Amino acid sequence: MHIVDGALAGEVVAGGAIVAVGGLALGLRGLDLERIPAAGLLSATFFTASLIHVPLGPSSVHLIMNGLAGLVLGWAAFPALFVGLLLQAVFFGFGGVTVLGVNTVAIALPAVLVGLAARPLVRQLAPSHAALAGGLAGGGAIAGTAVLVATALALSGEAFVPAAKLVLVAHVPVMIVEAGVCAAAVLLIRKVKPELFATPPTPAVETARA
Amino acid sequence: MAHGDAARRPLERLAGASPVAALDPRTRILAAVGWAVVVVGLSSLAVLATAVVIALAAARAAALPARPTATKVVTMDGFVVALLVMLPFTTPGAPVAALPARPTATKVVTMDGFVVALLVMLPFTTPGAPVAALGPLTASAEGVHLALAIALKANAVVLMLLAMVGTLEPATLGHALRRLAVPAGLIHLMLFTVRYIAVLGEEATRLRTAMRARAFAPRTDRHTLATYGYLVGMLLVRAAERAERVLDAMRCRGFDGRLVALTSFRFARADAVAAAGAGLVLGLLVTAEIVLVRSA
Helix, strand or coil, rough: CCCCCCCHHHHHHHHHHHHHHHHHHHHHHHCCCCCCCHHHHHHHHHHHHCCCCCECCEEEECCCCHHHHHHHHHHHHHHHHHHHHHHHHHHCCCCCCCCHHHHHHHHHHHHHHHHHHHHHHHHHCCCHHHHHHHHHHHHHHHHHHHHHHHHHHHHCCCCHHHHHHHHHHHHHHHHHHHHHHHHHHHHHHHHCCCCHCCCCCHHHHCCCCC | CCCCCCHCCCCCCCCCCCCCCCCCHHHHHHHHHHHHHHHHCCCCCHHHHHHHHHHHHHHCCCCCCCHHHHHHHHHHHHHHHHHHHHHHHCHHHHCCCHHHHHHHHHHHHHHCCCHHHHHHHHHHHHCCCEEEEEEEEEEHHHHHHHHHHHHHHHHHHHHHHHHHHHCCHHHHHHHHHHHCCCCHHHHHHHHHHHHHHHHHHHHCCCHHHHHHHHHCCCCCCCCCCCCCHHHHHHHHHHHHHHHHHHHHEEEEEECCCCCCCCCCCCCCCHHHHCCCCHHHHHHHHHHHHHHHHCCC
């Protein structure tokens, strides 16, 4: 998932950085002081979830959960997922410096779009149907990520086109895994704490304080 | 993604006192970013190899512990290994059947670096002068050059990043970024995230221990996906509840959104020297690149 430094064309890297800065600005706009602690905790949760590996045949994939992040955080998913990627790059060496923009856009943009599109469904439908919508959102976000990564590669030169196609194919099993996990997570949240899907990113603070 | 636990441990506790540790964090961040921008723009393999050597020297100057750093770099680019594995195939006479598509594809899915596959494929997908054939595939000199260049760039940048920035305390990184005019909201978000990754990691470990105690063994099936979904959902619910308590506690203490820095930064003579040195090294790399590319 993490593209490394030096692989993409300069124009693609610059474009990714510009879109990422725009997305960050939009995401931060709604994050006032009241909401930052909740957003930080949720960002840390998604970081933790990305360390969970799901067996897939003889190997395994790790969770990304960007669709769920979009459902819970809305636009704030952009800075939240950016922070995760920044920390991974700086402290684990995953990804790189100049490609941080492209990587952020690839993960966070589909998260936000899917979140905005599916949140009304996830909030209003009966839990079992909400879970279905959540599954579609989880799988859809990964599909969006795959398309964006493939596009970034394909735009970087003809030599990268086969790799771009491989990216699309390789994401299909990831998509299925994420859809299943996201559906179950939505089902649980709807039953236990449905306020999480209300106004992001910290509905819990205003409501249901027992 | 087959990263081991060693790759996940931050380096800052492992790295000891060093010349790099004495520098202002802002100097280190700017040096790493400047380095990345310049190195990514290079194309000569000789210059890029020099850049990797310089990055290794920086890692040494930062007193990076060799073993965990190597683990990080190797996990980042399993592709270097893949390149070495591929070399036999690019020489004439290698058995074509030795590259089975299915296990290769599974590995690619696993490694989270599609970069692995990218670099392995590049020699064959770049048009140019053929150097070797693999069944119907032909490796081109240009493709080999491109794959090597990407591998060198990625390593040079990540090594320098780990040496200069990866050795900072996460909180110090946040404060330094704030002084470099990164929006306060983003810094707060980052500091909260850093603070709670450890807490939630423990929570996740507890939940998974509970799952194991109930004889849960992950498999490729619906039950596993649902179980992990409930795990993630439960983590989110608990995080949201914790956030309420955290915000209440912060209000109690009169938090008003200002970032109070407990550390003060000072741009000292050592920083001026380091900045000048970094500028000189980058200038030399660019000059060498220009000279070599023009002569080529």
